[in-house]
Amino acid sequence: MRDFAELLDRLVLTPSRNAKIRLLTDYFRTAPDPDRGYALAALAGTLTLSTVKPNVLRQLMLERMDPVLFQYSYDYVGDLAETISLVWEGTEPDGADVGDLSLGSIVAQLQSVGRADVRNLVRTLLDRLDGSSRFAFLKLITGSMRIGVSSRLVKQALGEMGTVDVGEIETLWHGLLPPYVELFAWLDGHSGRPELTMPAVFHSVMLATPVGDKDLDSIDPADFVAEWKWDGIRVQLANLSGTRRLYSRSGDDISGAFPDILEAVDFEGVIDGELLVGGTLRSNQATRSFSDLQQRLNRKVVTRKTIEEYPAFLRGYDLLFDGPRDMRPEPFDVRREALERLIATTPPLHFDLSPLVPFSSWEELDRLRTAPPDPVIEGIMLKRRDSPYTPGRMKGPWFKWKREPYNIDAVLMYAQRGHGKRSSYYSDFTFGVWTASDKGEGDVLVPVGKAYFGFTDAELEVLDRYVRNNTVERFGPVRSVRAEPDQGFVVEVAFEGIAFSSRHKSGVAMRFPRISRLRTDKLPRDADRLETLVSMIDAGAPVTDDV
Structure with a gap:
């Protein structure tokens, strides 16, 4: 020990x-x-x-x-x-x-x-x-490690230990159980690669790199196809030899939360796609936001009522296996044609296809990116026509071109200590914006989100010092800090999207909020209002997810 x-x-x-x-x-x-x-x-x-x-x-x-x-x-x-x-x-x-x-x-x-x-x-x-x-x-x-080590990082260490590609580790991962004696024997060179009895294993996903300032200058639009980047979670659906599994992009088995998806699978193969709730494009019903999808996430089991209220479906991006045939070495165009044929045979309420976006120039695609036809779109995916499906994130074959993040100025209201190496600092912050009091007492601050990253170590020192010197109330581990029109701490908060939420007092929920700047030049009275956030929703601000 x-x-x-x-x-x-x-x-x-x-x-x-x-x-x-x-x-x-x-x-x-x-x-x-x-x-x-x-x-x-x-x-x-x-x-x-x-x-x-x-x-x-x-x-x-x-x-x-x-x-x-x-x-x-x-x-x-x-x-x-x-x-x-x-x-x-x-x-x-x-x-x-x-x-x-x-x-x-x-x-x-x-x-x-x-x-x-x-x-x-x-x-x-x-x-x-x-x-x-x-x-x-x-x-x-x-069960709370919180030491800055992810499952992916651990698998990369295993790959280095055995001088094997991390993709091989991830392919074996769900077919092995602790204490992984067979896995270590293979990595030590004492035995061969473990043989799996479960065919529907997870395969490392192919990832995109963000479009840089000059990336588009050096590539030809004719070599790429574009498709919308949807607001859900990236998943991999496998059905081989009677074994069905649904995996998150990090390889977590989330099958238990989506039995309706597994029950609807009537084909053999492995699909890469986006998990969403609402109606498919094939059913001519609206796709719903990420906040609705959250009602289905992180559950080991799900009730029939929840399934009916938040119907899930898979929007196909790519085809890794067509039956037992490994499609990953094939060009994207070939995989796409095979995916189109497969999706056409699936139940329309549970499967559809992410449509391609016609364009002839980067300028035209940029206009489409900034004004997409659906609020559940967060940008564009660019995929090279001749690209094989290669695990990991390499620059060149796939790009993601996201909409610009949203920004507001908010006021710090509450703080808690962090975990691990941040356990001595106040690093988890709740921030709010102004709105009219329902008691007719003028403007009041209402919490609209929490953030615990985005700032530098030096900025964390500034934030921690402010909390310590301006605590006005304590609620267990939570500190309420001074937040008045003329005295308080203003931060610029960047976020990827926003939606209405009945679970939050403010009535709104942000997606991926982070503190992007410390606005020591502003007074709290200059921070944004709740009405500003509501107007972003009314204007079709998407709720986003990272691919």
Whole structure:
């Protein structure tokens, strides 16, 4: 467990992506089985444990610490696992023989313990582990790593370890289970590539690069086709040998949330497309916004009522497999013709085709990009006619040409501490705009969004200092900051789209908001109004997603 704990500590303190990959690679090469397999599963989010609710950890902590002192400690540190790991006083004396505390042994205990005994097991392990290992253990059982390591990054480390392409790792990923003994044996060179029994595996997606200032000057419009970039999530639908799966673009299996899509599949193959809700183009019904799609996302199961209220469908972009035939080496034009033939045979309520956009010049396409025919469009995709389907993001074959982001000036209202390396800073901010009070008391600020990125480290120092020096109220970990017409902090917020939302007090929801500038030159009274945001929706502002 100590080696895993040391890995987590170093990953938290390492900002460089390449350095994180080196740390992961070194750990996977030296750690024994099954420890490294369970570490891989924990970092990639595939480890299944009897997770412990935060309230249980708080209760265990209060058995040994004054509640007020614990609350002050938690408020200062900002992370529950880190707080408990720092203040917990174990009962084992230094140097005591505490038996097997390897990661594999601890995972085995957690997977076999009954619900009634989980609390006692957690208490015992907290007593036996040292401080650093306690932190790793708590992160493990809460399922909340938040150490700046994505599933994709972990897979890239595996690729470097075994000198194989990350695409091969991703193709195998969903056919293997923790602790991944077969995978590591292959990467170590001790056995051949694992043979999968599940045919409908995930295949790495092809990604586009943003259009740069001079990119279009050097390419011929005749070599490319254009299609609309839709407001949903990129998915991959596979149906091979009777196995059906729906994957997100990062390879997460989201089949459970969309049984209606899987039930409608009546063909064999693998389609790359956009998952949307509402009506297909073939049914002549309106496609609905991303905020509606969110009602279906992040669910393991979905009710029939939800399916009826938010019907999902797949808008096809590309064809990876036509039956068992691998289409990826074929030119885009060939794949597109095959996709058109396949979509024509599918149920029209659940499948349609992303239409191509006719154009003869970049100037003409730019005009279409800035004024698309549907609010659920966020820009243009450019695809080279002769391009094979190549995993990853390489410049040249595919481009994305998005609409310009929207910008408003807003006022900071609330702040919370971040996680990981930001746990000592107030880095999660709620911002608001002005609107007329419904009580006739003049203008008031109403929250319209939250942002925790977009600013530099130097700007974070400025924001954190303002929160500390201008806190007016506290609500647990939340700080309310001074926000008055003539005193407060104005930030420029950039966002990709906006829609009406009944879940938010303001009645609107932004897509991908981020703090793009600190407007220290403006007073809060100069910030934007809610009416400005509503007018953006009325003008057809899209809600967007990244491809």
